[in-house]
Structures are given as C-alpha cells and as structure tokens.
C-alpha cells in the first residue's frame with residue numbers, strides 16, 4: 192500500500208490489495224483454530240518461525256493479522272499485535288517493556304481507572320513500583336522521571352473524562368533522556384487525530400472496542416510498536432492467550448474502514464454539543480478541549496490542528512449524584528452506558544463506572560467530582576443530542 196494519506200489508509204490498510212490474482216475486496220473471516228501444512232517440513236518451519244505461515248490461531252490467524260496490520264499502518268508502527276481487549280493490550284505493553292521486580296513504572300494520574308488498577312493491583316503485586324504524575328505538567332513529569340527513574344511511562348493522548356492533553360513531544364523527549372520507554376494509550380484520540388509513534392512513542396495501545404471498531408459490537412485491543420517489541424508481544428499472546436477472536440477482528444476491521452468519516456462527524460458534533468451545553472447555562476462547567484477555557488485548548492490546537500478536538504464532552508451537573516441520576520433516567524435519545532466511541536451518544540457517570548474504585552484523593556487530583564458526567568458524542572444530529580440532554584435537565 193503506497194498511500195500516505197490517512198483517508199485512503201483507513202479504507203485500504205490491511206486489505207489484500209497486493210495479492211496476486213483474485214482476492215475478496217472485504218477482509219476474509221477465517222475462524223479456523225488450526226491450519227494444515229502441506230508437509231511436516233513446512234509445519235516444522237512455520238512453528239519454528241523460519242517461514243511465515245499459520246499453524247494455530249493462538250499464535251496467529253489471518254483475520255486477526257489483517258486487522259492488526261491495518262492498525263499498524265494507521266499508527267505508523269513497525270509491528271502490531273492484537274488482543275482480546277484493551278486491558279489485555281495494556282497488560283501486554285507493560286510486559287513488552289520488560290518490567291522486573293523493583294522496577295518503577297510512572298503513570299499519568301488521569302488514566303482510565305482500570306489501567307490504574309491493573310498497574311497497582313496486578314503489576315504492583317509482582318513487585319513493580321507504581322508512581323503517578325500529572326502528565327499535563329511537563330516540569331512535574333521531568334522531576335518525577337529524574338527522581339523515580341522509571342522503566343516505562345504510561346499515559347493517554349486525551350485523558351478520560353476531562354480531556355486533558357500532555358505536551359506529547361516534550362514529555363516523550365524527557366522520558367527518553369531518562370532511558371524510560373513510553374507507552375501511549377491513543378484510544379480517545381485515535382490515529383485520525385494524533386499518531387503518537389510519529390512523536391517518538393515506543394508503544395501505542397488501543398482499546399479497539401471504542402472508536403476503532405466504532406459500533407459497540409466487539410471487544411478488542413492492539414499494541415503497535417517498533418520491531419524490537421515484536422517478539423515479546425507475540426510471546427505474550429502465545430503464552431498468556433489473551434487472543435482476539437477472528438470474528439471480532441473481522442467486525443473491528445470492518446468498523447475501522449469508516450473511522451475517518453465517523454471521527455470527522457463525531458468531533459464536529461462534539462463541538463456543537465459543547466458550545467450549546469455551555470451556552471445553556473445549566474451546567475457548572477463544560478469540559479471540552481475545543482473551548483478556549485479548557486486547560487489543554489492551546490495544546491489541542493497544536494497537536495490536532497484542523498482535525499478537531501475529540502468526541503467527548505464532559506459536564507458538571509450542579510448538585511451531584513441525585514440530579515445526575517435524574518438526568519440519566521430522563522434521557523430518551525441519548526443512552527446511559529459504560530463505553531465510548533459507538534455510533535450512539537452515550538453518557539457515563541465516572542463516580543459509579545470508569546472511576547468507581549479510585550480513592551477520594553485520586554479523584555480530587557484528577558478533578559473528578561460527584562457532578563462530573565461524561566458524554567461520548569455519537570453520529571446523531573447534534574441539535575437532537577443537545578435537545579435531549581437539555582430536556583432531561585428541566586425541572
């Protein structure tokens with residue numbers, strides 16, 4: 192695939208365009224668990240990694256490989272491995288950087304709640320020291336890197352739910368100066384808005400469940416990185432077995448082809464929703480990096496350029512839990528569900544969902560309160576999304 196234009200790559204990456212002879216235009220679904228080799232010698236060579244090929248679907252599967260290849264191209268990496276979920280992909284990325292007991296890993300304090308829990312509860316229990324930092328303050332990150340000397344730094348391009356953005360180039364450069372590998376979770380930004388590998392990230396992680404798949408019908412995750420990580424990522428999926436099923440890979444690849452147009456529409460909708468909810472005066476605050484009062488407004492403009500500001504708008508509902516629950520139960524068009532990146536607009540209350548298990552101190556540091564409500568904007572008519580939310584706010 193010669194194209195360097197993302198619009199073309201969304202549609203063509205991972206296809207069989209270069210296949211000699213006839214080939215299907217759509218990704219092929221191969222649900223087979225195992226693959227017959229013509230000769231025992233060939234099977235031996237495939238299992239020994241001497242020739243490319245398929246033997247057993249926990250090792251590699253054509254449909255899964257087509258999808259991970261597409262994400263590799265879109266994220267400008269040298270290797271990609273797909274997993275059964277975004278959490279498995281994050282776990283594999285932490286494995287790939289070679290953490291050993293006693294090593295430190297530095298995390299953005301604003302990470303998805305389960306990523307913090309994975310690092311603290313699973314990796315922490317194996318002797319990994321976990322430290323957190325406000326990734327949007329480059330000086331604090333630099334100070335923490337020099338003090339802690341972590342083996343890896345993990346953060347999100349766009350934080351959830353307040354959409355804070357780090358200075359990607361500066362943070363990655365500071366980390367590399369301290370011999371620290373950088374893992375970026377690009378789930379919320381997607382390659383349509385930012386491609387962290389082009390800024391120097393060593394590993395880029397996706398919950399493909401979200402925008403990449405885009406239709407809320409398949410769980411999956413992908414890690415993209417430089418060639419040197421290929422073996423450990425493959426070892427992880429082969430031995431731990433957190434594989435992506437061929438059918439889910441097929442759905443995710445099908446969804447990925449429309450990522451460019453979906454994101455274009457979703458970020459346009461989100462900008463309208465953010466402005467109109469703010470102008471309604473019904474919310475204590477509206478967090479959206481496309482609004483000049485957002486702390487990351489300038490960084491968003493620099494990083495995303497004309498491509499928009501993401502598709503998540505977060506509001507503060509005066510009064511907290513009771514009015515939030517009332518609003519959620521009155522919504523008609525907009526759903527209340529624990530995901531983002533679907534075609535539908537969905538609300539999530541972080542205090543009871545994504546950030547349920549975070550301590551009051553951690554929540555305070557992140558800026559999440561009882562009033563915080565996340566709106567993942569979908570593809571519906573923007574005015575109807577706004578109307579539904581404002582109607583649900585009426586006394």
Ligand SMILES: Cc1ncc(COP(=O)(O)O)c(C=O)c1O
Pocket residue numbers: 276277278279303306347351376378379397398399400401410411412530
């Ligand atoms: C930013 C981010 N990363 C990773 C994950 C985990 O992904 P999954 O649910 O596919 O395991 C999520 C899930 O919400 C997420 O929001």
